[in-house]
Amino acid sequence: MGVDVAYRLSSDRAFGAAAVLDVADFSVVESAVADANSEFPYVPGLFAFREVPVLVEVLRKISTAPDVVLCDGNGIAHPRSFGLACHLGLLLDLPTIGVAKNPMMGEYSEPGQNRGDRSPVHMNGRVVGYVLRTRPGVKPIFVSPGHKVSVDTAAQIVLDLSPRYRLPEPIRAADHESKLARG
DNA sequence: GCGACAG
DNA sequence: ATCTTGTCGC
Numbered sequence: 049m050g051v052d053v054a055y056r057l058s059s060d061r062a063f064g065a066a067a068v069l070d071v072a073d074f075s076v077v078e079s080a081v082a083d084a085n086s087e088f089p090y091v092p093g094l095f096a097f098r099e100v101p102v103l104v105e106v107l108r109k110i111s112t113a114p115d116v117v118l119c120d121g122n123g124i125a126h127p128r129s130f131g132l133a134c135h136l137g138l139l140l141d142l143p144t145i146g147v148a149k150n151p152m153m154g155e156y157s158e159p160g161q162n163r164g165d166r167s168p169v170h171m172n173g174r175v176v177g178y179v180l181r182t183r184p185g186v187k188p189i190f191v192s193p194g195h196k197v198s199v200d201t202a203a204q205i206v207l208d209l210s211p212r213y214r215l216p217e218p219i220r221a222a223d224h225e226s227k228l229a230r231g
Numbered sequence: 232g233c234g235a236c237a238g
Numbered sequence: 239a240t241c242t243t244g245t246c247g248c
Contacts, residue, residue: 053238055239057240058241092237093237148238150236151236
């Protein structure tokens with residue numbers, strides 16, 4: 049499953065979406081959307097307080113039990129080692145993985161140019177995530193565990209769920225749904 | 232103190 | 239993230 053939130057700046061509303069996919073063919077099995085007023089502003093490090101509320105709402109509408117939830121943002125690769133994916137996972141008691149398009153924390157080196165190439169992201173001498181190349185020659189993504197998933201498993205799952213595009217299919221699907229709901 | 236800083 | 243038109247490429 050993938051989750052994402054789209055905003056309508058002009059009307060101050062947030063549209064959360066969740067999409068459950070079948071790993072066999074990446075088809076969308078179930079999806080749902082929910083909207084709410086965006087209460088909390090975007091503050092780096094406090095991202096969860098902005099998006100978790102509407103995401104919890106939309107997940108209440110999903111009846112399929114997901115194996116893992118991919119979130120737009122970070123997991124433990126966070127200043128307080130507790131990003132959006134950690135909040136959502138602990139709150140719902142579900143395995144979660146953070147998938148960010150840009151780095152926020154940690155030290156890392158540029159991964160190779162081939163699909164699947166990755167470099168560990170270190171924080172205080174610990175590996176908190178991976179910079180993962182999902183498409184050859186394309187900007188890599190930043191993967192870190194949210195809840196109940198190891199660093200290596202998180203990277204492997206995300207790579208497996210990104211067969212064709214830079215971002216994993218579940219997140220692409222959720223992003224699409226949230227934007228449709230936003231109008 | 233200064234700079235960096237997911238979406 | 240959002241606001242926006244066209245444009246280059248498979």
